[in-house]
Amino acid sequence: MGNCTSLQPLQFRRLALFLSLAFKAAVLIQQWYRRYVARLEMRRRCTWRIFQSIEYACEQDQIKLHNFFSYLMDHFTPSSSKERDFISRMFISGESFKEAELEKYCDYESMEVPDSYTGPRLSFPLLPDHATALLEAFKQKQQLHARYVLNLLHETRKHLKQLPNISHVSTCYSEEVTVCGDLHGQLDDLFFIFYKNGLPSPSKSYVFNGDFVDRGKQSLEILIILFTFLLIYPKEVHLNRGNHEDHMVNLRYGFAKEVMQKYKVHGKKILKMIQNVFCWLPLATLIDQKVLIIHGGISDTTDLDMLQKIQRNKVGWSFPSGSGRRCRSKSSGAASWWTASRSQRSPPIPILDILWSDPMPQEGCRVNTVRGGGCYFGPDVTDKILEKYNLQFLIRSHECKHEGYEFCHNRKVLTIFSASNYYEIGSNRGAYVKLGPDLVPHFVQYQASKTAHTLTMTQRISRVEESAFRALREKLFAHTSALISAFKAYDKDNTGKISLSSWAMAVESVLHLGLPWRMLRPQLVRSTVDGMLEYKSWLDDLAMEQRSQEHIQSSLLEVIYRNRSNLETIFRIIDRDHSGLISFEEFRQTWKLFSTHMNIELTDDGIDDLVRSIDFNKDGNIDFNEFLEAFRLVKQSQVCLQMQSREREGRYL
Amino acid sequence: MASRKDGAVAEIEKKIIEAFEVFDHECNKTVDVREIGSIVRSLGCFPTEAELHELLAKVEEEEPTGYINLEKFLPVMTKVLLDRSYQPIPEDVLLHAFEVSLKRIFIKTKCLFCLSGEPFTEEEMEDMLSTALDPETNTVRYRDYISMMIVDET
Numbered sequence: 001m002g003n004c005t006s007l008q009p010l011q012f013r014r015l016a017l018f019l020s021l022a023f024k025a026a027v028l029i030q031q032w033y034r035r036y037v038a039r040l041e042m043r044r045r046c047t048w049r050i051f052q053s054i055e056y057a058c059e060q061d062q063i064k065l066h067n068f069f070s071y072l073m074d075h076f077t078p079s080s081s082k083e084r085d086f087i088s089r090m091f092i093s094g095e096s097f098k099e100a101e102l103e104k105y106c107d108y109e110s111m112e113v114p115d116s117y118t119g120p121r122l123s124f125p126l127l128p129d130h131a132t133a134l135l136e137a138f139k140q141k142q143q144l145h146a147r148y149v150l151n152l153l154h155e156t157r158k159h160l161k162q163l164p165n166i167s168h169v170s171t172c173y174s175e176e177v178t179v180c181g182d183l184h185g186q187l188d189d190l191f192f193i194f195y196k197n198g199l200p201s202p203s204k205s206y207v208f209n210g211d212f213v214d215r216g217k218q219s220l221e222i223l224i225i226l227f228t229f230l231l232i233y234p235k236e237v238h239l240n241r242g243n244h245e246d247h248m249v250n251l252r253y254g255f256a257k258e259v260m261q262k263y264k265v266h267g268k269k270i271l272k273m274i275q276n277v278f279c280w281l282p283l284a285t286l287i288d289q290k291v292l293i294i295h296g297g298i299s300d301t302t303d304l305d306m307l308q309k310i311q312r313n314k315v316g317w318s319f320p321s322g323s324g325r326r327c328r329s330k331s332s333g334a335a336s337w338w339t340a341s342r343s344q345r346s347p348p349i350p351i352l353d354i355l356w357s358d359p360m361p362q363e364g365c366r367v368n369t370v371r372g373g374g375c376y377f378g379p380d381v382t383d384k385i386l387e388k389y390n391l392q393f394l395i396r397s398h399e400c401k402h403e404g405y406e407f408c409h410n411r412k413v414l415t416i417f418s419a420s421n422y423y424e425i426g427s428n429r430g431a432y433v434k435l436g437p438d439l440v441p442h443f444v445q446y447q448a449s450k451t452a453h454t455l456t457m458t459q460r461i462s463r464v465e466e467s468a469f470r471a472l473r474e475k476l477f478a479h480t481s482a483l484i485s486a487f488k489a490y491d492k493d494n495t496g497k498i499s500l501s502s503w504a505m506a507v508e509s510v511l512h513l514g515l516p517w518r519m520l521r522p523q524l525v526r527s528t529v530d531g532m533l534e535y536k537s538w539l540d541d542l543a544m545e546q547r548s549q550e551h552i553q554s555s556l557l558e559v560i561y562r563n564r565s566n567l568e569t570i571f572r573i574i575d576r577d578h579s580g581l582i583s584f585e586e587f588r589q590t591w592k593l594f595s596t597h598m599n600i601e602l603t604d605d606g607i608d609d610l611v612r613s614i615d616f617n618k619d620g621n622i623d624f625n626e627f628l629e630a631f632r633l634v635k636q637s638q639v640c641l642q643m644q645s646r647e648r649e650g651r652y653l
Numbered sequence: 654m655a656s657r658k659d660g661a662v663a664e665i666e667k668k669i670i671e672a673f674e675v676f677d678h679e680c681n682k683t684v685d686v687r688e689i690g691s692i693v694r695s696l697g698c699f700p701t702e703a704e705l706h707e708l709l710a711k712v713e714e715e716e717p718t719g720y721i722n723l724e725k726f727l728p729v730m731t732k733v734l735l736d737r738s739y740q741p742i743p744e745d746v747l748l749h750a751f752e753v754s755l756k757r758i759f760i761k762t763k764c765l766f767c768l769s770g771e772p773f774t775e776e777e778m779e780d781m782l783s784t785a786l787d788p789e790t791n792t793v794r795y796r797d798y799i800s801m802m803i804v805d806e807t
Contacts, residue, residue, distance in 0.1 A: 025750035027771055028742055031699050033781055038694030045675050361679035501664045516671035
């Protein structure tokens, strides 16, 4: 345009015209951009819904399993001594040892630590140096010797036993209190928290609000670190029990497996000790008598005075079973061995409520059918409790939140969740909250994954989305037969095609996940003709993705996929010594039990076929770890590699 | 014929309800008024901010509460989808738009976007630039950017 500061009229008109065009162009671009952002947001929320609904559906499965066991206990009369032994193993294994027996069984003093061991050596009473050594060792991926693990657990148990059910913290002794939520075995998150916030010390109090273990791969390291700090700074470090600090839950969600893999010889002892230590964890923490911290939530019957008095260690297993009703004593027809194993099966309801409840926006208090234990509590329930005990607000965890924390009930309930990238890298931030004497919460959020930082928002959402849809497709595959029936119902003329609308309705009627199927459709159904879907070929495509072995019939595969977690849990219960082996006969019995519960029609021949095709070695033992791994969802190539290497070894799978 | 049309309307309504429910945190058939833009756009529409305000005026309560009810939203949105209002911009028009504004003055277009009739917020501007800008040359490879935005369409 030149250097002049004034314009000729013609130049001015051309400039004005140009600018108005440019503005119009800008508006167009903005329209498009805003639409793009809105779609991203929709995708992010849908992805979140998928993960949550699958997570809760899984928890419901566990509940069904427990209901089944409860039913068995109430109604089943074993017909042979073999059957009796088989069934009793399931229930006795859930019991805790008597204290004296436990000490003897988990004795560590005779365990020798070889000179070649280069990991940290603990001596008691513990000192801050021990903690630093442990942190450093775990950063280097070293493992603590089993002797020290057991020693630590013994000392932890001794300490926890003298603590009340509700811990008290005061902000006048240590200026700030830091509260952390679920960690779920994600050691990197704990490292980050310590890095950013500092280690526990006389001037730095911490409250860890449960769910230290399961799902993540370093649950044991987290426990060791937390227990160490607990013993070094007993006044400053406080632990609350979460619903995952429970043996039955650990069998299903990975902690038991992690321990057995890391400690092949002493893992069983370690697990038994931990089971006992979990029972002794306090249930709640009070800060300045004003802020109540519990893992799950409350109910309209929560009574802190009663909670204080409960014998918290008497809870055999704290997993809910159906309505969480108390154990009824059965008078008729029960053999004596039967009644012995039924004591304390159902935990007191107040504990269930504390560990499993979730807040809801509506008023009132109703049974938490999603989790199967505890309840949904409304803002009125919160208000009542706050008023009754003169509290300012509640802090709880238990639910994953996208930003790591979330307020509800008019900022009177705070959810804090410290496991970042919980569902997948980029899925959510973790957070911790700091409270000073003014009890005003200050939050620190993070995402402890280098990868997450280098991704753009779009990439992050895409990645998490991929993961969610993979899980969803697996679920769909696992219900192939039911889906076919549902689709056929909409295809009366047997054309092989149904409308997309019918597809959405059929899928929801089978999966019951409450997902927005029409929103998700583009990611699940790639090709349609005239808005109609050829459902048989769609299901075949799904199956192709999932199939890991050609020679197992697909219907069986479907059954196993659908019930994988239940199957695994039952197996692990049968395998009392956590050796990974059960006898062939037990395998058949387990399968029979399992199929009765799951309403699967599988003949004896079917089971034999299954075994033959897997070709277990003929020593009468089944390495069910390998059996389960074979059917676990792994990438095609990995499974092929495994199979190839085993064939070379002369064994199948 | 009539029943097919009703079927189409029913299907559209189901789609709208689904999209609405994704943003309905309290499960009480209301969404925050600030999310309406996201909902409308994720249903395939390209309203300008002005058009969005017009729509809001139709679905808000007499006394604005900050929440929009599904009851009011559903019929209005159904009509929008049936009438195909707020149509998408064809790719070549978008390309041309970029060329007009970018060729001459893109980096200074920051002004343009903020001075235009429907200004970008600071946040939107940062977001957009961070994805669109090629850090090495400090320019926008707008063809790639457009392809990325358009690929997202189904």
